[in-house]
Amino acid sequence: MKNLRLKAARAALDLSQQQLADAVGVSRQTINAIEKGDYNPTIKLCIAICRTLGKTLDELFWEG
Amino acid sequence: MNYHFGMLIGLTLGMAAGFAVVALLVKKKVLDMHFDERQELARGKAFQYGFFTLLIAAYVYGLSDVLLGRWCDVLTGVTLCIALAICVFAITCILKDAYLSLREKPRTIMTFFALLSIINLGFGVMYHISPGLTENGVLTFRAVNPIIGFATLIILVVYVVNYLLSPRDEEAE
Numbered sequence: 001m002k003n004l005r006l007k008a009a010r011a012a013l014d015l016s017q018q019q020l021a022d023a024v025g026v027s028r029q030t031i032n033a034i035e036k037g038d039y040n041p042t043i044k045l046c047i048a049i050c051r052t053l054g055k056t057l058d059e060l061f062w063e064g
Numbered sequence: 065m066n067y068h069f070g071m072l073i074g075l076t077l078g079m080a081a082g083f084a085v086v087a088l089l090v091k092k093k094v095l096d097m098h099f100d101e102r103q104e105l106a107r108g109k110a111f112q113y114g115f116f117t118l119l120i121a122a123y124v125y126g127l128s129d130v131l132l133g134r135w136c137d138v139l140t141g142v143t144l145c146i147a148l149a150i151c152v153f154a155i156t157c158i159l160k161d162a163y164l165s166l167r168e169k170p171r172t173i174m175t176f177f178a179l180l181s182i183i184n185l186g187f188g189v190m191y192h193i194s195p196g197l198t199e200n201g202v203l204t205f206r207a208v209n210p211i212i213g214f215a216t217l218i219i220l221v222v223y224v225v226n227y228l229l230s231p232r233d234e235e236a237e
Contacts, residue, residue, distance in 0.1 A: 026100035029161040039102050 001037045006060050009053045010035075024048040071205060089176070096167040106162035114153030121145035136203035143208045147215040154219045158226050170227070177220045184213030 010020050010031075017035070021028045024045065033039035034049075041049070046061050053060070089095040099107060125141045136144070157163035164170055188210025191197040196206050 025166070027103065027161065027166055030100050030102040033102060042101055045101060 001063070003035050003037060003060070006049065006053075007035045009055050009060060013053060015053075020049070020052060023052045093167065094169075094172055094176070096165045098165050098167055099162065100166060103160075103162035103165070106160035107157055110153045110156035110160070110162070113156050114149045117152040118145055118149035121148045134202055136207065137205045139205045140203050140207045140211070143211050147211050151215050151218050155222050158219070158223050163223065170223075174220060174223060177216050177223075181213050181216040181220060184209045184216065186213075188213055 010017070015023075017031045018028045021031045024031075025048070026045065030039065030041075034041050046057055050057055050060055086095065122142075122145045125145055128135065129141070154163060164173060188197070188207070191206045191209070196204060197210075198204060198207075
């Protein structure tokens with residue numbers, strides 16, 4: 001399932017996939033795979049993304 | 065006796081030179097082994113495919129030797145199996161964007177691969193022109209160079225084609 005909330009949060013900060021990837025120490029393809037729902041990140045990477053985007057885990061990754 | 069001794073010296077020197085080049089590239093940070101978690105996962109799967117390819121290739125090579133008789137030197141046969149396994153590993157990694165690490169520069173690595181390919185294929189052509197690639201219909205150990213050359217060429221071509229076919233614009237992906 002696509003993670004549109006992550007994409008929206010990134011776009012709201014005017015960050016490209018590459019910039020977010022550099023900030024959290026992964027490749028651009030990894031961020032792309034998470035947004036497309038092709039890859040389930042570890043909790044460590046989820047937290048790093050949340051910290052960079054100023055969001056909580058619930059806001060970006062919890063499917064309520 | 066001299067033939068085997070010369071071969072041993074050549075192989076030892078060749079491997080020592082190879083290790084020295086790789087050590088230098090690691091020291092100069094041209095080669096780097098820092099992959100992210102998705103890449104590590106993809107590489108694990110690729111290692112699995114490469115491992116099973118090596119098992120199957122080694123078995124098929126052994127079987128061919130029994131059924132067809134000696135058609136290549138053992139060293140050449142083993143190199144062929146390893147090259148096949150490495151190609152499967154590398155191609156799987158490339159298709160999953162996990163071949164190069166986060167810090168490696170694609171252009172530098174691919175230039176290195178192109179050089180490696182040209183040098184080894186060059187040796188292959190040289191051995192083909194001045195007979196030595198085969199002896200009495202058996203592929204000799206000299207075929208190791210063209211095998212390595214072909215393997216690096218295949219990896220290079222797959223990398224370039226994959227690069228050209230993947231969308232540049234992230235939003236298009």
